[in-house]
Amino acid sequence: GPLRKRSLVWFRKGLRVHDNPALLEASQSAAEVYPVFVLDPSIDPTEDGVKIGANRAQFLLESLEDLDQSLKKLGSHLICIRGRPEDVLPPLMRELDINHLGFEFDTEPYWKAQGEKMAKEAENLGARVHCPATHTLYDPEHLMAKCMMDAPKSYGQFLKLVAKCGSPPAVASAPESLPQISKDVLGRKHSGVPTLRDLGYEPLPASERTPFPGGETEALRRLEDQFRDTRRIALFEKPKTSPTDFETPSTTVLSPYLKFGCLSSRVFYFKLKEAYRKNGKHADPPVSLLGQLYWREFFYLCGYAFPNFGKMEGNPICRQIPWDHSEGGKEKLRAWESAQTGYPFIDAAMTQLRQQGWLHHLARHAVACFLTRGDLWVSWEEGRKVFDKLLIDADWSLNNANWMWLSCSSFFYQYFRCYSPVAFGRKYDPSGKYIRNFVPALRKMPKQYIYEPWKAPLSVQEAAGCIVGVDYPMPVCDHAVASKENMSKMAAAYKKAKSESPPPKKKAKKAK
Numbered sequence: 001g002p003l004r005k006r007s008l009v010w011f012r013k014g015l016r017v018h019d020n021p022a023l024l025e026a027s028q029s030a031a032e033v034y035p036v037f038v039l040d041p042s043i044d045p046t047e048d049g050v051k052i053g054a055n056r057a058q059f060l061l062e063s064l065e066d067l068d069q070s071l072k073k074l075g076s077h078l079i080c081i082r083g084r085p086e087d088v089l090p091p092l093m094r095e096l097d098i099n100h101l102g103f104e105f106d107t108e109p110y111w112k113a114q115g116e117k118m119a120k121e122a123e124n125l126g127a128r129v130h131c132p133a134t135h136t137l138y139d140p141e142h143l144m145a146k147c148m149m150d151a152p153k154s155y156g157q158f159l160k161l162v163a164k165c166g167s168p169p170a171v172a173s174a175p176e177s178l179p180q181i182s183k184d185v186l187g188r189k190h191s192g193v194p195t196l197r198d199l200g201y202e203p204l205p206a207s208e209r210t211p212f213p214g215g216e217t218e219a220l221r222r223l224e225d226q227f228r229d230t231r232r233i234a235l236f237e238k239p240k241t242s243p244t245d246f247e248t249p250s251t252t253v254l255s256p257y258l259k260f261g262c263l264s265s266r267v268f269y270f271k272l273k274e275a276y277r278k279n280g281k282h283a284d285p286p287v288s289l290l291g292q293l294y295w296r297e298f299f300y301l302c303g304y305a306f307p308n309f310g311k312m313e314g315n316p317i318c319r320q321i322p323w324d325h326s327e328g329g330k331e332k333l334r335a336w337e338s339a340q341t342g343y344p345f346i347d348a349a350m351t352q353l354r355q356q357g358w359l360h361h362l363a364r365h366a367v368a369c370f371l372t373r374g375d376l377w378v379s380w381e382e383g384r385k386v387f388d389k390l391l392i393d394a395d396w397s398l399n400n401a402n403w404m405w406l407s408c409s410s411f412f413y414q415y416f417r418c419y420s421p422v423a424f425g426r427k428y429d430p431s432g433k434y435i436r437n438f439v440p441a442l443r444k445m446p447k448q449y450i451y452e453p454w455k456a457p458l459s460v461q462e463a464a465g466c467i468v469g470v471d472y473p474m475p476v477c478d479h480a481v482a483s484k485e486n487m488s489k490m491a492a493a494y495k496k497a498k499s500e501s502p503p504p505k506k507k508a509k510k511a512k
């Protein structure tokens with residue numbers, strides 16, 4: 001009958017059944033519920049249109065498989081359709097006579113526009129649309145209203161804003177059951193979750209497969225596992241963790257699960273609060289784990305509030321810097337991307353990135369600084385693209401924000417503070433275990449030369465079975481020289497920006 005509620009729940013991120021208000025609402029009120037995921041030809045669409053690496057594609061497929069399993073336990077299953085959402089969803093909604101569409105709100109420009117388009121389509125069909133903002137702790141609209149549309153440009157300002165907002169919305173319970181999807185409606189037309197090969201990827205060799213499996217089940221398992229040691233969680237301080245701990249990472253590695261929404265950030269938040277209560281003593285932002293979640297929240301809000309957040313040009317919070325776009329610059333970019341810089345710590349990190357799709361935050365710092373203002377003077381947008389392809393946690397808001405940070409384009413401006421590609425890693429890992437693992441050519445290099453093998457006498461190189469310039473590259477630049485030159489280029493770019501733009505108006509409030 002006309003009052004019968006037929007709901008399509010469109011999954012994009014938010015690949016979970018826990019804390020999923022769009023799914024919960026449908027489960028409680030609709031006679032028919034169709035959980036749908038549309039697998040875009042570009043798999044995980046990005047601004048640059050790069051084809052994402054196999055590790056993230058695999059992570060997504062595993063997350064979809066897991067979601068399908070969870071939906072099956074509730075009496076339903078995942079309908080996985082291939083195509084572009086804007087092409088395939090409207091005809092499906094018509095065919096199923098959908099009168100209710102539920103999906104998660106998204107702040108990224110590409111996904112936001114796509115969501116708006118789909119909401120309009122649904123409304124044209126007379127369907128009601130439910131679009132809760134559940135990817136972040138707070139609804140970004142709520143945060144924007146609270147700051148009178150004047151988005152914070154610093155973490156400190158952001159913390160003040162959050163202090164005015166109280167606790168994030170409570171976690172929604174998982175649905176108890178879902179109506180079965182009748183076979184004759186869909187069974188014949190729509191197949192299940194495809195394989196990596198179906199998507200045109202060659203299966204990866206074991207050594208290049210990420211050790212982090214996708215899916216909500218794994219996310220919740222990992223969360224529990226991390227929280228087993230309440231004290232460690234409560235006292236966690238980011239600067240005390242280590243970029244070279246690769247066997248058991250020293251941070252949570254919840255990032256890919258948060259990126260795809262296999263884990264709700266609110267669940268993470270409330271568990272943290274509980275751990276803080278239990279332990280009594282706890283660390284504080286910016287270095288605490290709650291502080292990490294707030295970095296995520298802050299950068300999501302920035303991506304939402306500032307136009308052209310993914311670019312230098314036309315981005316109001318990004319310093320304009322004359323990066324090297326020449327052939328020489330491109331060659332340096334290739335050396336960096338392919339772990340051939342001749343700086344072992346940088347090359348080890350870039351290899352870990354390729355193999356695992358994940359890097360510790362400070363390793364990301366080191367390679368990002370090296371590519372941009374530190375050594376190679378290549379645009380942060382180029383580095384962002386490489387990360388976007390290779391990270392399993394590649395996240396538009398966080399990736400752009402952090403690249404701007406490391407290149408001193410926004411948020412952080414102390415360009416005279418530069419990571420040494422030699423001394424920084426050595427501080428954490430003097431014997432070079434991390435390098436030996438990820439750069440096999442250097443496996444036998446004595447520890448006093450492992451961070452700068454070009455300094456080893458030829459006899460030492462021979463004994464280690466690694467001739468620099470033959471078995472392992474010579475350094476792509478001289479760090480001492482390049483970093484000094486780059487600092488003066490930064491100084492000039494900052495000075496130019498200052499002379500060209502009027503000083504920022506204090507407390508200027510934009511109207512909506």
Ligand code: FAD
Nearest residue numbers: 251252253254255292295296361364368393394395399402
């Ligand atoms: P934990 O330290 O355990 O932190 C818990 C969670 O807090 C993370 O999962 C993440 O969601 C959030 N968080 C932590 N650090 C940051 C940060 N600096 N900014 C925003 N959120 C943070 N993170 C991504 O998730 N996706 C990206 O594409 C991404 N690109 C980056 C690019 C560069 C150049 C740099 C320097 C950092 C980037 N980060 C990115 C941020 C950070 O490095 C990762 O979130 C973090 O290392 C993930 O590991 P974890 O889950 O163990 O972090």
